[in-house]
Amino acid sequence: MNDTVIEKRRFSDLAHPPAWPLVGSLPYFDPPRVHLVFEEWARRYGTPFRVHLGRRWMMVIDDPAEIGRILRSRPGAFRRVRPVESIFRELGIAGIFSSEGADWERQRRMVMRAFDPAHLKTYFPGLVMVTGRLLERFRRAAEAGDVLDLQQEYMRYTVDVTAGLAFGVDINTIEQGDNVIQKHLDKVFPSINRRMAAIFPWWRYFKLPADRALENDLTQVRQAIDGFIGAARKRMDADPGLAANPSNLIEALLAARDAPQSGITDTDVSGNVFTALLAGEDTTANTLAWLSYFLAEEPHAQAAAQAEADRELGTRAVPDDFESVDALEYIAAATREAMRLKPVAPFLSHESNEPVTVCGIELRARTPVGTLLRPAGLNPELFPDPLAFKPERWISDARATERESAAKRVLMPFGGGPRFCPGRYLALMEIQMVTAMLMKNFRIERVGDEPVRERNALSMLPEGFYARLHLR
Ligand code: HEM
Known part of the structure; x- marks a missing residue:
């Protein structure tokens, strides 16, 4: 009989990158590349590994089954790391993304209703109109031979769509170019990112020029948000039926705020409006920009996407019905x-609310756990030739189905469990619409041959990607 006792691995046994007194490994956190630093450590030290955050140790994992378990166990066993809540609250962006527990549950129900597929269908004509505006802007740029920063173009598009769908306002940043919201909103993400990676919360003690600039950006966005809220109030005063049947997120938030003992405050309303603007802008624009980048780099994929757009759109320049x-x-x-x-x-960061076991290792309450979402998608057993861009691998064929569904399970670009991204359907709809419009009307050519780099500004974008569009 084998009586060998297998020693349980402890958190303190895990390998870790160099850690300095007081600041731990924070000096290695270059905010724009922090996800790459973590991925490199995962390769070097294996997973799980641990990393010293100055005052606490974080466990970092990349196993998709364990990541899924953590995501599903919220808001009970896990929460977002604490600085998310405090930093967002200080900036006046306290909303569904940064709230926890019962507060989060209350807000989540309202937000989900506003973004559900049925509601999306009613906004569809608005989406077609905004996509038509982008088409006209791209046409002019193509005729002039302009070099475009597509990520910036898509940011205008996504802000217009979010404002239309969630606030019932047509802000038209696509045609107005230098819109106030757009200009100031873009500065907020990198600032949050810097604060999240800070060794010391300096902004609570003194203000650097960057902090004063951020305050100005926030004030400007807040004024615009107050305008949206004021307009919604007027609509609801004129049509009291909207309180029972709100037509968008902002009306739903206001109706909830007015209900007796709702627990929803004015701050919750404006925090959630701000959150929707922020959460819907970069993420969708950056995904669109990466997709355009791959289509520009891979002529076979661009040709296949153009053929599909020609087939499905016929003579239409923009898909104008849900089915297309x-x-x-x-x-x-x-x-x-x-x-x-x-x-x-x-990279998503979580924190345990209670003692838990992750990857067989016991963790105390309040232990941060970082989850790397990309490595599972590069597993060669599920994704042969993993670094190649091959859309064909996702096109159903009976033999591939088993592997395909395993492959789908390990990808979590929208997170998972009860906090999965409520904007998922909207985002996919925007991406499909814009890419079909682009493929039907233009050929994308990448300009420049410098490598395009990943830049993390809370959400990750293709730095150095410029393109010229040619009319087809
Ligand atoms: C391709 C585009 C998008 C991507 C990749 C994306 C990704 C994500 C991810 C990874 C999370 C965290 C989920 C989790 O913790 O499990 C999240 C949460 C969230 N997203 Fe998105 N998102 C996108 C678009 C949008 C859009 C268009 C909106 C709304 C206009 C939106 C609103 C939100 C909100 C409000 C949350 C917080 C949910 C909560 O904490 O309960 N997102 N998103």
Whole structure:
């Protein structure tokens, strides 16, 4: 009989990168590349590994089954790391993304209703109109031979769509170019990112010029948000039926705020409006930009996507019904493939609320756990030739089905469990619409041959990607 006792691994046994007194490994956190630093450590030390965050140790994992377990166990056993809540609250962005426990549950129900597929269908004509505006802007740029920063173009598009769908306002940043919201909103993400990776919360004690600039950006966005809220109030005063049957997120938030003992405050309303703007802008724009990048780099994929757009759109320049968007199988596969190689949220941080076991290791309450979402998508057993952009791998064929569904399970670009991204359907709809419009009307050519780099600004974008569009 074998009586060998297998020693249980402890958290303190895990390998870790160099850690300095007081600051731990934080000096290695270069905010724009922090996800790459973590991925490199995962390769060097194996997973799970641990990393010293100055005052606490974080466990870092990349096993998709364990990641799924953590995501599903919220809001009970796990929460987002504490600085998310405090930093977002200080900036006046306290909303569904940063709230926890009962507060989060209350807000989540409202937000989900506003973004569900049925509601999305009613907004569809708005989506077609905004996509038509982008087409006109791209046409002018193509005729002038302009070099475009597509990520910036897509940011205008996504802000317009979120404002239309969630707030019932047509802000039209696509045609107005230098819109106030757009200009100031773009500065907020990198600032949050810097604060999340800070060794010391300096902004609570003194203000650097960057902090004063951030305050100005926030004030400007808040004024615009107050305008949206004021307009919604007027609509609801004029049509009291909207309180029982809100037509968008902002009306739903206001109706909830007004209900007796709702627990929803004015701050919750504006925090959630701000959250929707922020959460819907970069993530979708960056995914669109990565997809355009791959289509520009891979002529076979661009040709296949163009053929599909020609077939499904016929003489239309923009898909103008739900069914045509749904039928874009190749473009959907290309989107999934872009999200596999370039998930724009490649690293999510959580914290245990109670003692838990992760990857067989016992952790105390309040232990941060970082989850790397990309490595599972690069597993060669599920994704042969894992670094290649091959949308074809997602096109159903009876033999591939088993592997395909295993492959789908390990990808979590929208997170998972009860906190999975409520904007998922909207985001996929926007990406399909814009890419079909682009493929039907243009050929994308990448300009420049410098390597395009991943830059993390809370969500990850293709730095140095410029393109010229040619009318087809
Ligand atoms: C391709 C585009 C997008 C990607 C890749 C993405 C990704 C994510 C991820 C990874 C999370 C964290 C989920 C988790 O913790 O399990 C998240 C949460 C969230 N997303 Fe998105 N997102 C996208 C678009 C959008 C859009 C368009 C909106 C709304 C306009 C939105 C609103 C939110 C909100 C409100 C949360 C917080 C949910 C909660 O904490 O309960 N997202 N998203």
